[in-house]
Amino acid sequence: MPRGRSTMRPTRRGDDERGSMLIVLAFILFSSLILAVVVQTAFFQLGVGTTLVKRDNALQAATAGAQAVLAEIRGATTTADGTDGVVSELPCGTTSGTTPASGGSGTYSATVVYDLVSTTGGAGETTSCLSGGLPSGYNLSTATITSTGTADAAVRDLRSTYHFQTTFTPIPGGKVMSYDGNDCLYADIPSTNTGSGPYELEATTNCPSPPPAQESFVYNANWTLEVVVGGTAFCVQNPYQSGNSSGGSEAALLEPCSTVTGAAPNYQEWGINDSAPLQGVASGGTAGNTCLTNPIASGTTSSPPLEVTVQGCTGSFSQAQTWQPEASVGAGDAAPTSGQFFGPTDQLVNFQQFGRCLDVNGQSIYNNDLIVYPCKQFPDPAAQPIWNQRWCWEPLPQASTADTDASVGILYTPNPTNGSYNNSAQPCAPSSFTSASTDQWPGSGSTTVVPECVVPEGVSENTGGYFSEPFVEPCNISDWPPTSAADLSALEAKDMVWVQSGASAPSNLTYTYSAYPGNDAGYANADDSGECLTAGALGTASGGDQYSFANMDPCNGAWTEKWNTPPSFAIQPVSDTYEPVLAAP
Numbered sequence: 001m002p003r004g005r006s007t008m009r010p011t012r013r014g015d016d017e018r019g020s021m022l023i024v025l026a027f028i029l030f031s032s033l034i035l036a037v038v039v040q041t042a043f044f045q046l047g048v049g050t051t052l053v054k055r056d057n058a059l060q061a062a063t064a065g066a067q068a069v070l071a072e073i074r075g076a077t078t079t080a081d082g083t084d085g086v087v088s089e090l091p092c093g094t095t096s097g098t099t100p101a102s103g104g105s106g107t108y109s110a111t112v113v114y115d116l117v118s119t120t121g122g123a124g125e126t127t128s129c130l131s132g133g134l135p136s137g138y139n140l141s142t143a144t145i146t147s148t149g150t151a152d153a154a155v156r157d158l159r160s161t162y163h164f165q166t167t168f169t170p171i172p173g174g175k176v177m178s179y180d181g182n183d184c185l186y187a188d189i190p191s192t193n194t195g196s197g198p199y200e201l202e203a204t205t206n207c208p209s210p211p212p213a214q215e216s217f218v219y220n221a222n223w224t225l226e227v228v229v230g231g232t233a234f235c236v237q238n239p240y241q242s243g244n245s246s247g248g249s250e251a252a253l254l255e256p257c258s259t260v261t262g263a264a265p266n267y268q269e270w271g272i273n274d275s276a277p278l279q280g281v282a283s284g285g286t287a288g289n290t291c292l293t294n295p296i297a298s299g300t301t302s303s304p305p306l307e308v309t310v311q312g313c314t315g316s317f318s319q320a321q322t323w324q325p326e327a328s329v330g331a332g333d334a335a336p337t338s339g340q341f342f343g344p345t346d347q348l349v350n351f352q353q354f355g356r357c358l359d360v361n362g363q364s365i366y367n368n369d370l371i372v373y374p375c376k377q378f379p380d381p382a383a384q385p386i387w388n389q390r391w392c393w394e395p396l397p398q399a400s401t402a403d404t405d406a407s408v409g410i411l412y413t414p415n416p417t418n419g420s421y422n423n424s425a426q427p428c429a430p431s432s433f434t435s436a437s438t439d440q441w442p443g444s445g446s447t448t449v450v451p452e453c454v455v456p457e458g459v460s461e462n463t464g465g466y467f468s469e470p471f472v473e474p475c476n477i478s479d480w481p482p483t484s485a486a487d488l489s490a491l492e493a494k495d496m497v498w499v500q501s502g503a504s505a506p507s508n509l510t511y512t513y514s515a516y517p518g519n520d521a522g523y524a525n526a527d528d529s530g531e532c533l534t535a536g537a538l539g540t541a542s543g544g545d546q547y548s549f550a551n552m553d554p555c556n557g558a559w560t561e562k563w564n565t566p567p568s569f570a571i572q573p574v575s576d577t578y579e580p581v582l583a584a585p
Contacts, residue, residue: 054153054154057152057154058106059579060149060151061098061106062148062156063149064106065096065109066147068108068110069112073112087130094110096108108147108148110147112146114128114140115142116141118559123557123558124558125138143161145159146159173227173329174326174327175207175209175215175325175329178322179317179322179324182301184207185201185215185323186214187202187214189254190230191213192230197256198237198255199253199254200251200253200308201254201292203295203296203306204305205300205302205303214227219331219332223264223281223332223378233256234256235254235256235258236252237252237253237254237255238288239252240267243266243282245290245312248311249293249309251308252292252309252310266379271377271383274423275318276323277292277322278292279378285380291321293321294321294323296319298319324547327350327354327356333345333379334377344381345385346385346392346428347375348563350559350560351559356547356548357372357389358391360452365471365472365474366462368462368465369469369550370471371548371549372547386422386425386426387425390428392428392429394409394412394429395407395409403499406500408497410475411454411513412454413452413472414452416447416448416449417450424443426449427449434479437479452474453494454533455473457470457552458495461473470551476490476494498513498514498516512532513532513563514530532561533551534552535548536549536560
């Protein structure tokens with residue numbers, strides 16, 4: 001055999017196993033990864049579950065803290081049934097405690113802040129403790145409870161508002177003053193053994209403050225003018241039961257008020273028109289031709305009581321027939337009841353000047369101002385209020401505000417267009433009215449209506465020139481209702497958009513109007529001025545000491561900036577419970 005060549009062949013494997021081992025190794029590696037993911041997910045889910053349990057425990061602890069403070073507030077009484085509260089016993093400082101919880105215990109720490117309302121119409125105050133009693137000139141309104149619950153590292157906050165029910169009422173009745181402010185109505189009724197009357201209604205120059213019972217009148221929602229003496233309610237009664245006089249003169253009488261539920265007899269009803277008389281009501285609720293007439297001449301500062309008569313109405317401002325009820329006398333049927341935005345007459349009643357309503361001065365938009373004037377009204381809504389005291393709110397759904405207790409919209413009055421002066425009552429826009437080309441709609445009779453929007457301040461389209469206080473001018477939008485983005489932009493450009501606070505809170509019922517943050521064209525205080533529509537000081541408007549101009553003043557909670565707030569209303573004891581957003585650590 002040739003050197004170097006072997007005759008033996010190499011041995012051959014039956015199968016090559018190197019590929020199988022790679023598969024096995026890959027499977028083992030993949031299974032390990034899957035197991036790691038499963039284990040990690042399990043631990044993650046366990047952590048999430050533990051966190052949720054802790055957060056739930058913290059919320060339970062916060063709830064327990066709020067309930068503990070509520071129990072302390074409700075326990076601050078002198079009677080077993082809890083009807084008579086003791087202000088000095090209300091909780092102050094911090095209330096702390098622990099609560100049992102699954103997997104451990106929770107703790108809470110709760111504090112309370114008391115909101116006080118001024119009894120004289122000023123700005124409200126807040127305090128965290130009333131151990132020394134209420135400060136002079138203030139009464140309880142609400143308590144805001146903030147409770148923080150903690151469970152391990154979880155922290156939850158809870159906030160609630162408690163509403164106090166008190167005997168305080170801001171509408172006790174008041175004097176009905178004459179046009180010159182020197183004399184007032186007086187009920188010639190003895191304080192004891194009053195009997196049933198009739199008694200005389202008189203005018204006197206002896207008008208002290210606070211007034212005696214015989215000079216403290218209330219104008220009720222059924223249009224009666226009432227005085228309570230010796231525990232008996234007497235109403236001013238018209239001797240002309242039809243409401244009309246044929247030119248005669250009869251003494252005004254005081255008789256016990258009708259006990260019939262609902263409407264009073266028309267001869268015990270009194271309306272108010274443009275020259276602010278106390279005018280008799282004819283059958284059917286329309287204005288009669290009789291007015292309370294003052295026997296004391298203008299400028300008289302000292303006079304014995306003289307008999308007030310009922311005579312035919314003169315229809316103009318005068319010492320004889322123009323009266324100026326103090327704001328506390330009341331707003332009659334203009335005031336809304338609990339849960340309503342506007343009352344049945346579509347008027348805006350000021351809460352401080354409670355017998356006064358927002359009014360376009362002189363029924364003319366060309367005066368470029370608004371006044372706060374005695375609320376005009378008669379039982380027949382077709383007679384009063386006329387357009388310059390009828391106010392309408394139209395929400396703008398395309399606008400928004402961060403305040404959940406507010407609505408954005410326009411505040412307008414329905415002005416008839418058949419002349420610069422029109423003494424007629426006009427309705428707000430019909431709910432079914434729509435138009436793609438005009439913001440006018442049919443009014444009563446042969447008139448059409450143009451909405452006049454309230455502007456906080458700016459250049460007037462009525463007369464030109466800049467005015468620093470609120471006025472009205474035509475809304476001038478392309479369609480009605482104004483629900484498009486273009487409408488909002490046009491209204492914003494003219495500063496006609498308002499934020500109405502309190503719109504969604506029947507437990508609050510205090511409506512304030514401030515400029516919408518989008519308003520920036522021609523508004524001197526720029527965006528979101530923080531100013532509210534406010535009744536100015538009495539006596540600042542011409543026509544009598546009891547009238548005022550409407551202003552834009554800084555919002556501070558004063559009664560002068562609150563509108564359409566009933567003097568008393570039912571409220572829920574606890575409301576507005578929510579969890580605020582915690583600040584970052």
